[in-house]
Amino acid sequence: MIRLLLIALLACGLAACKEDQTAAKPAPAALTDEALGHYCQMIVADHPGPKAQIHLRGYDYPIWFGQVSDAIAYLHDPERDGEVTAFYVTDMARAESWAVPGDKAWTDADGAVFVIDSQRKGGMGMPEAVPFASRDGAEAFVAEAGGRIVALKDVPESYVHPDMGSETDSDMEGMSAKEGMH
Numbered sequence: 504m505i506r507l508l509l510i511a512l513l514a515c516g517l518a519a520c521k522e523d524q525t526a527a528k529p530a531p532a533a534l535t536d537e538a539l540g541h542y543c544q545m546i547v548a549d550h551p552g553p554k555a556q557i558h559l560r561g562y563d564y565p566i567w568f569g570q571v572s573d574a575i576a577y578l579h580d581p582e583r584d585g586e587v588t589a590f591y592v593t594d595m596a597r598a599e600s601w602a603v604p605g606d607k608a609w610t611d612a613d614g615a616v617f618v619i620d621s622q623r624k625g626g627m628g629m630p631e632a633v634p635f636a637s638r639d640g641a642e643a644f645v646a647e648a649g650g651r652i653v654a655l656k657d658v659p660e661s662y663v664h665p666d667m668g669s670e671t672d673s674d675m676e677g678m679s680a681k682e683g684m685h
Contacts, residue, residue, distance in 0.1 A: 596639075
């Protein structure tokens with residue numbers, strides 16, 4: 504009898520684990536004027552170019568990024584805040600414009616393609632990984648602005664974490680003190 508009870512409890516526990524792992528992926532959140540960029544703490548909607556939102560397990564609201572390259576850098580960060588449950592980016596083929604991409608063009612980053620090394624800069628003036636839901640949209644963009652098309656997993660970490668040159672730790676400490684950074 505105890506053996507059957509243990510088997511039943513184990514089966515229920517495994518079913519609960521499986522249910523938790525297959526929980527519905529959160530839908531994209533609406534970009535509001537209150538959404539602040541994760542790294543810069545600036546209003547995301549105030550900057551041109553594609554945007555990104557990353558949803559984490561256990562959090563009600565996504566982390567916002569005014570530049571897709573910053574969101575990809577966040578994915579590479581071993582000290583990020585938690586488990587990613589969804590990652591959405593602006594499909595620039597459906598965006599209203601580069602200056603104001605709007606809030607109706609979200610696409611799942613895992614299925615998107617990205618144009619890197621183009622002439623277009625992201626919302627913070629840095630190189631951008633420009634997302635598209637389809638390869639056709641990306642090819643049209645490359646014909647206009649140059650670059651190359653890659654999948655999310657193929658965006659080089661060096662592209663989203665550019666080499667900071669020869670700055671030393673003491674250089675960084677001096678810069679932090681001057682700028683009031685902690």
